[in-house]
Structures are given as structure tokens and as C-alpha cells.
Amino acid sequence: xxxxxxxxxxxxxxxxxxxxxxxxxxxxxxxxxxxxxxxxxxxxxxxxxxxxxxxxxxxxxxxxxxxxxxxxxxxxxxxxxxxxxxxxxxxxxxxxxxxxxxxxxxxxxxxxxxxxxxxxxxxxxxxxxxxxxxxxxxxxxxxxxxxxxxxxxxxxxxxxxxxxxxxxxxxxxxxxxxxxxxxxxxxxxxxxxxxxxxxxxxxxxxxxxxxxxxxxxxxxxxxxxxxxxxxxxxxxxxxxxxxxxxxxxxxxxxxxxxxxxxxxxxxxxxxxxxxxxxxxxxxxxxxxxxxxxxxxxxxxxxxxxxxxxxxxxxxxxxxxxxxxx
Amino acid sequence: xxxxxxxxxxxxxxxxxxxxxxxxxxxxxxxxxxxxxxxxxxxxxxxxxxxxxxxxxxxxxxxxxxxxxxxxxxxxxxxxxxxxxxxxxxxxxxxxxxxxxxxxxxxxxxxxxxxxxxxxxxxxxxxxxxxxxxxxxxxxxxxxxxxxxxxxxxxxxxxxxxxxxxxxxxxxxxxxxxxxxxxxxxxxxxxxxxxxxxxxxxxxxxxxxxxxxxxxxxxxxxxxxxxxxxxxxxxxxxxxxxxxxxxxxxxxxxxxxxxxxxxxxxxxxxxxxxxxxxxxxxxxxxxxxxxxxxxxxxxxxxxxxxxxxxxxxxxxxxxxxxxxx
Numbered sequence: 286x287x288x289x290x291x292x293x294x295x296x297x298x299x300x301x302x303x304x305x306x307x308x309x310x311x312x313x314x315x316x317x318x319x320x321x322x323x324x325x326x327x328x329x330x331x332x333x334x335x336x337x338x339x340x341x342x343x344x345x346x347x348x349x350x351x352x353x354x355x356x357x358x359x360x361x362x363x364x365x366x367x368x369x370x371x372x373x374x375x376x377x378x379x380x381x382x383x384x385x386x387x388x389x390x391x392x393x394x395x396x397x398x399x400x401x402x403x404x405x406x407x408x409x410x411x412x413x414x415x416x417x418x419x420x421x422x423x424x425x426x427x428x429x430x431x432x433x434x435x436x437x438x439x440x441x442x443x444x445x446x447x448x449x450x451x452x453x454x455x456x457x458x459x460x461x462x463x464x465x466x467x468x469x470x471x472x473x474x475x476x477x478x479x480x481x482x483x484x485x486x487x488x489x490x491x492x493x494x495x496x497x498x499x500x501x502x503x504x505x506x507x508x509x510x511x512x513x514x515x516x517x518x519x520x521x522x523x524x525x526x527x528x529x530x531x532x533x534x535x536x537x538x539x540x541x542x543x544x545x546x547x548x549x550x551x552x553x554x555x556x557x558x559x560x561x562x563x564x565x566x567x568x569x570x571x572x573x574x575x576x577x578x579x580x581x582x583x584x585x586x587x588x589x590x591x592x593x594x595x596x597x598x599x600x601x602x603x604x605x606x607x608x609x610x
Numbered sequence: 611x612x613x614x615x616x617x618x619x620x621x622x623x624x625x626x627x628x629x630x631x632x633x634x635x636x637x638x639x640x641x642x643x644x645x646x647x648x649x650x651x652x653x654x655x656x657x658x659x660x661x662x663x664x665x666x667x668x669x670x671x672x673x674x675x676x677x678x679x680x681x682x683x684x685x686x687x688x689x690x691x692x693x694x695x696x697x698x699x700x701x702x703x704x705x706x707x708x709x710x711x712x713x714x715x716x717x718x719x720x721x722x723x724x725x726x727x728x729x730x731x732x733x734x735x736x737x738x739x740x741x742x743x744x745x746x747x748x749x750x751x752x753x754x755x756x757x758x759x760x761x762x763x764x765x766x767x768x769x770x771x772x773x774x775x776x777x778x779x780x781x782x783x784x785x786x787x788x789x790x791x792x793x794x795x796x797x798x799x800x801x802x803x804x805x806x807x808x809x810x811x812x813x814x815x816x817x818x819x820x821x822x823x824x825x826x827x828x829x830x831x832x833x834x835x836x837x838x839x840x841x842x843x844x845x846x847x848x849x850x851x852x853x854x855x856x857x858x859x860x861x862x863x864x865x866x867x868x869x870x871x872x873x874x875x876x877x878x879x880x881x882x883x884x885x886x887x888x889x890x891x892x893x894x895x896x897x898x899x900x901x902x903x904x905x906x907x908x909x910x911x912x913x914x915x916x917x918x919x920x921x922x923x924x925x926x927x928x929x930x931x932x933x934x935x
Contacts, residue, residue, distance in 0.1 A: 411876075417919045421898075424924065543888065550880070554876075556795075563747070566747045590918065609742050610708055
């Protein structure tokens, strides 16, 4: 049994907990929190909730620590810190800062003799793997990544910060025409705004100026101004009834040519009812891989690109060769 | 530069040759054949065609030997034989015999201090990888593999052996309704015949009994009797004009649940204009991985399940982390 602990019990932490339950070779040995442990009720019976401070200096009941924090300020500090004592997994997703984060975790994990898998999930994660495989197989080609339909938490948060907004949910939606063009293998040139539209559901505060809110949304630089954005005002009840899930998904489509112009299209797509539960499931599989690699003497930072597929699976190499190959 | 040689210059060998041309870190250093080398004209200028016998005892101008032979009788002998002298790649695809083939290649490659990557391509190959990833992430789920629309060479050959048949081409076609059911995440029970139909184009010999040919096809056990099979008789000209390509493709679709019934669907699909050129491209990427792994001291048989994605790519780890992750 691989003894796994979770640090941080938000949506993602709960997703990891749900994934551990589905894997017979893993057990949850603790949930750690920076809040008051007494105030936290988790779903797994008989598992202790402890203060994050109890992780200091290493514990025997943890083979892998899955760190479920935010990429902006939590993970850049937490992952290198805990990598000195534990094999660690995170879902660091600020793409531009991955090289720096990798370097910091690599140093700490090598010093500690541990493995740190960073940026696991689906993008970065499974989508990255598919971009790399496709480019390696069809170097004369081009990859396109589409996201959605799904809830973008970053965009939802940005709308919530607008004056007069009580609650908001933002869906990223791939443009069907753009998807079709890419799938045809025609390698179209597409701007960001031509690939996706954005749909926003807003609960306005009483008496708020809806026209001003809508204008603030559609003109918001980086987040909305480059997109075709639709804003709907709804009631709190409608928000709760229709938009409480966190679905997401998307596609990586790579088209390329070989020989004398033969076209090939590779597509990897995800349709996810729950973004955090799927991401948590990828993190759990990476925890297994980190545990195994470390047992074989591997140390340092890794990404999912450095992990052979077989390491993620609970099945033996023999079983995989006989039944999955 | 990775020095690659090809043994066997059929459709697949030519596909590997085309792939090497597209990869700047590889060069083709020789094509080897069991036929008379003088009778073979290859597409790459300035590269020698030599007798397979010249491979014996090892050559300095080969880092990796890509063996393009048949799975029935060629590869079980050739791959272990050449693994004593070279890093080797094959596309062995008799699924039931993979464990035995792996064992034989593993022994030879370990003795020779080389890496032997077996069963590379897309199924086995990229489809296998996707079955393993999906099962590792969503263990409470089910995977479905669909093939086509594409030419099955085995089925085409089987039809060609029927009395009165001059030429034949068989297309495997996935059933749209079955695909839709699987994509919906409903985990349907599907027999082989419910997943695929078969379409056969036949050029009959002069005076042949077409009704007898059709009957022999649709009742052929294993190949056709369990499927909805349509037979078309066409002329030699039509065969040449409309059916000279070797397109193929298919999908691996895995649907599973997490938490309290959240559904997720993972789909990997390929649409290939040329099956041998795509397969050859996968083999070329595996040649790169074998070369690198061997340089790092790895020996023995490997499958694509044992290879981290980054090893297949010509790009550096830093580049992949910065731009593909």
C-alpha cells in the first residue's frame, strides 16, 4: 500500500481523496491543512486531519504528499519546502513559471533524496503529453489546443471582483467552426478569439448597474476583450441549480503530413463532469509513479513528460503487456 | 545524428525512410534486404542498399536498426537475432504472442547490451499507451477500441485467397451508433460485430462465380462471419483509381466515474491517410528513444509503455517544459 497524504482540502484535495478510494494499492493516511484542523470534516472515515505544521521534519506514515494549493503563491513555496522530506506531487499550472518552479523543486528533491512531480493534471498534464507525442511522431505538423466547454475558475474570479457582482460563473466554449477546420487537417491560422467564445452567468447585487457590469466584463483586457463574450444575468437560485458543477474538457488536435503529402490527424479529447476530480485522479496516478521511481533510486523534479506510462498504472508490466498493449 | 538502418523495404520500411527525412537529428545509413540488393531502388539519394547478411556481427554505422518484417514468421526470429548487435525497433503486432516475443528480445538485448523496443506503432503502440493512461487515471471505467475507417491488410489478403478473386480491398468501419453510445459514457455492452462493419471491394477473375465469392467472404469464420459485411464487385481500373491508398485510424474511448458518479470520457483518435507512413513515424520516434535510453545504460526489451514521452521527442527537456507542458 502506498501511503498518501493530502495537503490542502479544497476542491482539488477532495478530488485526490476520491481518487485514492478508487485505487486498491493506495491508502489515505492524513489530510493536512493550514486552517484549524478541528473545523475540517473529510469524507474518509478514520483518517486524521492535522495541522500542516505537523508535516515539518518528515513523517513515517507518508510515502507521497499531494500538495493541493494555488499556483500563484502556495505551490512555489510549498512544493520545494516539502520536497526535502517527501515525494511530492503538485498541479502547478502557471505555464510561464514552470521552468523556475522545476528548478526549485529539483534542487530540494535531490537534496532530500525524493521525487517531486510538478504540473500534473490535464493542462498541464495529459494535454502536454499529447502535444509531445504528436510532435515527436509528426514533426511536420501543427498542434492546436482547445479548452471547454467548461468552467474557468480564473475568469469566474475575475468577474466576481467587478463592482456590483455577487456571484459569477464563466464558461469557455470552443468554436465549432474552428474545431472542424483543425480536424480537417487544413492547418488554419487562428487567433485566440477565433478558437473560443466566453459565456458568463452573473448574479448582480441588488440595485447594481447591469449595463456597467456587462461593459466591465466584455472590455476586460486579457480575460475577455479579445473574445466574443456573452453575459447573462441570472438569480442566485438559478446559479445554484444550473451552475454548481465544475465541468471542463477540451481537445489537443495535431495535424501533420508524411511522405508525399499524406495527412494525419491525431486528436486527444476530454469531457469531464468534474475538473477537480479528474485532476485529482491524475495526481493520484502520479503519486504512484513518484513512489515507484523513488524506490528505484530516482530523485529530483519530474514532470509527467518524464514518466513512462507503465509507472502510472497499478497493473504489473506483465499484465499491461498481455492485456493493454 | 542518430544513425538508423532499415531492414526490409516494403510499405513500412518506406514509411520509416520517409519519417527519417523529417527528423533533423536522424540519418539513414543503409537499407538492408533479404532479396537481391541490386534490384532495390530506394528514395534516399546516396544511401546504400545492402544484403541482410551484411548486418551479421554488428556494424559501426548503425545506432538503431528498424526491423520492418511480418509478425507471423519474420519478427519472432529477426528481432531477437539482431538485438545481440543493435538497438532494434519492431512493430510486432500479434497481440497474443507479445509476452513470448518480449522475453526473447529481452534476453538477446540484455546479452548484447542493447535496447529492443517491440510492438511500436499505433495498435499496438499509441492506442496501447492511451488504454494504459486512461485506466490508470480512471480505474472505475471501461475502454473501447474502434478501428477504421481503414484498410485491413489481413482481411484483404484473406479475400484474395478465395478462388476466383483477382484483387481485393477490405475496409473496417466503426459503427457510428456504437461510437455515440460509448462517447455518451453509458458503458454499453457491445459485441465485436456491433462495433464494426466490413466493406469489401473485389475484382473477380473473368468468368468467376460472383455469388460464390460473396458467399465465401460473408461466411468466412473469424474474419467476416460475425460482422455485417458488404461486398462490391469492381473493375481493376476502379480498384487502382479508388483504393490504392492505405488509410486507417480509429479511436480509444475510455469512460469512467469518480466521486459520487461524475462521468468522464477520454478519447484518443487517429485519422491517417497512410497507415504505413504513420506507423513508420512512430517507429522512428522509438528509434530515438532506444538510442537515448541505451546511451544512459538501459538494456533489454522495452515497449512504448516503458518509455517516458520526453525520450521520443527531438526537443530538449528544457524546451518541452517551457513550450509543450
